[in-house]
Amino acid sequence: MRIAVVAITRHGIALAGRVVAALPDAHLFAPEKFRGDAANAAGGAAQCYEGKVGDQVPALFAAFDGIVAIVSLGAVVRLIAPHLKSKEADPAVVVVDEAGRFAIPVLSGHLGGANALAGHLATALGATAVLTTASDARATIAVDLLGRELGWELAATHGELVHCSAAMVNDEPVALVQEAGSGDWWVNHANGRDGPLPANVVRFERIEEVAIDDYAAILWISHRVMPAALAARLAGRCVTYRPPA
Structure with missing residues (x-):
């Protein structure tokens, strides 16, 4: 999966470096004012932008299979809501808190792979994956993923x-x-x-x-x-x- 890791604070960017290291072909996106922090965290995988993070969402949705946002859950919901199409087309979106304690799939948990991505991040960060889809919460068969x-x-x-x-x-x-x-x-x-x-x-x-x-x-x-x-x-x-x- 091509993954965009989005962080908007210094602490978030530091954690994002660990996320990028755990995910092949991941890229860090951070505000221009934190360019130095981003480069220290992710090296050549860091890209910086001017303006608001919300303005980056359409391009991230188009270019990446998944987005890991080290941003509050409520803010992420508001940022992505205008751009949702369908579970067949939308990228996987996972929110990670700045302390690295929880990985929460927000969008495209099954078909898009957000649940699996959250599980991988939980292992890499020593976090807890918060899976709310019924089949995963109860560890039963996910009919749309079998095999x-x-x-x-x-x-x-x-x-x-x-x-x-x-x-x-x-x-x-x-x-x-x-x-x-x-x-x-x-x-x-x-x-x-x-x-x-x-x-x-x-x-x-x-x-x-x-x-x-x-x-x-x-x-x-x-x-x-x-x-x-x-x-x-x-x-x-x-x-x-x-x-x-």
Whole structure:
């Protein structure tokens, strides 16, 4: 990820140096009046600007995959609000307090990678990642991220993703059918999981084994085309994952 690290105070810039060191291809953006501090903190990765930090937001949104802001959470919300488009297009935004105690994903936690970025920063800074998305807070399956680290492609409508995600976090019965791909996806899932699978998830080896009416949602990991007899019955409540061949 191309990361912009934004800091607007001397203490924030000093911390930003540690953030830049922890993130490959990260660049520090700081006010011109702190050019010396920025250069000391991040060397050649430091860039300085004239004027207000808010004026930099459009260019940062366009040029970077993620933004780490060492700025108050409320200020960041106000700065980015006019520029939001969609979770598919917006960059990941993480706020870190000046003391380096907390890393808080603010925008694009899942698809944009802000949750994973916050987790990485927490490890690098000895901080706490404050994850508020339900699947991460409860360490359950994030339906829209399953297998992402393994190169699995997801096939589902927005409505199917919403339905299956809701079933997962609300502890409704979910069938997870794995017919293909690596079985080592739980520990490597999203921000990393340990312990057993969620109690509401039942695993199957073939989709024909599933008593369809007993499950609110189906997560199907396969190279196959959905059997015609099941396609209509699963409409609206199945997400398909395609591992690499």
